[in-house]
Every structure is written in structure tokens, then in C-alpha cells.
Amino acid sequence: MKSFIITVLLLVGSTVHAGTSESYGIFSADDKPQMWCLAQNIYYEARSSNRADRLAVADVVINRVKHTYYPDTICGVVKQGHKYSNGQMKRNKCQFSWYCDGKSDWPTDSDSWVDAQMIAYNMLIHSDSLGITEGATHYHADYVTPNWAKDFHLVGRIGAHIYYRWEK
Numbered sequence: 001m002k003s004f005i006i007t008v009l010l011l012v013g014s015t016v017h018a019g020t021s022e023s024y025g026i027f028s029a030d031d032k033p034q035m036w037c038l039a040q041n042i043y044y045e046a047r048s049s050n051r052a053d054r055l056a057v058a059d060v061v062i063n064r065v066k067h068t069y070y071p072d073t074i075c076g077v078v079k080q081g082h083k084y085s086n087g088q089m090k091r092n093k094c095q096f097s098w099y100c101d102g103k104s105d106w107p108t109d110s111d112s113w114v115d116a117q118m119i120a121y122n123m124l125i126h127s128d129s130l131g132i133t134e135g136a137t138h139y140h141a142d143y144v145t146p147n148w149a150k151d152f153h154l155v156g157r158i159g160a161h162i163y164y165r166w167e168k
Helices: 002-014 033-046 051-066 072-079 110-126 149-151
Strands: 081-083 090-096 137-141 153-158 160-163
Touching: 033 051, 033 072, 033 110, 051 072, 051 110, 051 137, 051 153, 051 160, 137 149
Parallel strands: none
Antiparallel strands: 081 090, 137 160, 153 160
16 A cells, blocks of 8 residues: 555655656656657557557567667667668657657656556666567567567567577
């Protein structure tokens, strides 16, 4: 009960927009930028799927951070993609399509956003559900069949996504 009350107080106290340091939910992008990036990816990639799938999407990002092929920060992984010479992202040329689809990256569904932030917080602070994908570094929606999938080891399906990892 105590943790529920603390969570409610955090939510009520931090759902304001103030000055240039905007916050919305449990923490802000200024406060915890890596956690914010992870929460954004959870929100945009799996908010309409089940909880296990949301945890798995987060786990893939963390697995990529640990992998030598990918950037060594969560934001680096989430924002990875092709850029123009001026530094602007090329539309639809990102690892995670929501990041360079041309739409706003500001969450609009407050319940799903708070849930994504809670998952990100618990994974990074308490290691909650780390390893749920058994080392997966890739996933795709269950309604597509990308060419790259044949080059990876199938881990399995969780919710609306199918998960893969490189063989070691």
C-alpha cells in the first residue's frame, strides 16, 4: 500500500508542464534521459500489446546496448538510424520506425505513457524482467515477414511481436 501511495504522489506531482524542462508522468526527459528514451520505445512499439510484450521490447533495447554492434546508450540505440549530411534523420530509415516517421514523439495516451515509464523505471532500477527475451536483439510485428529474419535465431513470439537473436 505504501508503494501505491508513493506512486500516486509521484504521478500527481510530476504531470505538469513547466518552462523549458517539461515533464509528463513519473520522470522527465531532463531528469532521466535514458529512462525516457526506453519508455518512449516501449510506448510507441508496444503500448497496445500485452505487458509481457512491453517488457520484451524494453529487454531488446537493453540487449542491444550490451551488444558491441549497437550504440552503448539506450538513447543511442533507440535513436539509431540513417541521417542526412545536416544531421536530420532520414524518414523511415530508423531502427525503430516511430522515431523517424515524421510524427510527434510526445505521448498522448497518459495511462499507456505512465505504464511505459513504470516498466522502464523497474527494468533499469530493479532489473525487473531483464532476460525475458533470452538475449533477443531484434523483433518485428507478427503481421510482417522481413527479409532479415532468416539470418537470426528465432526466440519466440510474445504478444504482437516475434523475437530473434544472433547466434553466438
